[in-house]
Amino acid sequence: MASGTxxxxxxxxxxxxxxxxxxxxxxSGCVHAVTRALQAIDGVQKADVDLAxxxxxxxxxxxxxxxxxxxxxxxxxxxDTL
Ligand code: 9UX
Numbered sequence: 001m002a003s004g005t006x007x008x009x010x011x012x013x014x015x016x017x018x019x020x021x022x023x024x025x026x027x028s029g030c031v032h033a034v035t036r037a038l039q040a041i042d043g044v045q046k047a048d049v050d051l052a053x054x055x056x057x058x059x060x061x062x063x064x065x066x067x068x069x070x071x072x073x074x075x076x077x078x079x080d081t082l
Contacts, residue, residue, distance in 0.1 A: 015045065016062040020070060021055050023080040030079070037077045041065060 025031055031049045034056060038047035043064030048057045058070050071081040 012063075014062040015059055017057065017059045018067045018070060019055055019057045020067065020074065021082045022049065022074055023054060023082065025049070025051050025054065025079060027051075033077050034074055034079060037073045038070060041069060041073055044070070 022034060025034065028051065031051050035047050035049045038044050038049070038056060038058055041060075043061040044058060045061065046059040049055075050057070056070070056074065060070065074081050
C-alpha cells in the first residue's frame, strides 16, 4: 500500500486474541457453558472453545478487559484455567 491517510470513524479499540487452556470440560455442554460465559462479558468479540484441545481462543478488546477477566469467568462456571 502506498502512503496515505486513512480515516476511521469507529471508536478506537485494541483487539487482542488470547488462547487460554481450560481443564475439566468433558462434553459439548461444558463447551457451551464456557462459550456462553465468555460471550456474556462486555468486550468479548469472539469466543471459540475447543473441547479436545482443552482451550478457549478469545478475541477481546484489551482496552476493556484482560486475560484475567476471561479466566475468572471460566472459573466461575466451574472449570480450571492455566
Ligand atoms: Mo454434561 Mo459437561 O453435564 O459438564 S455439561 S459433562
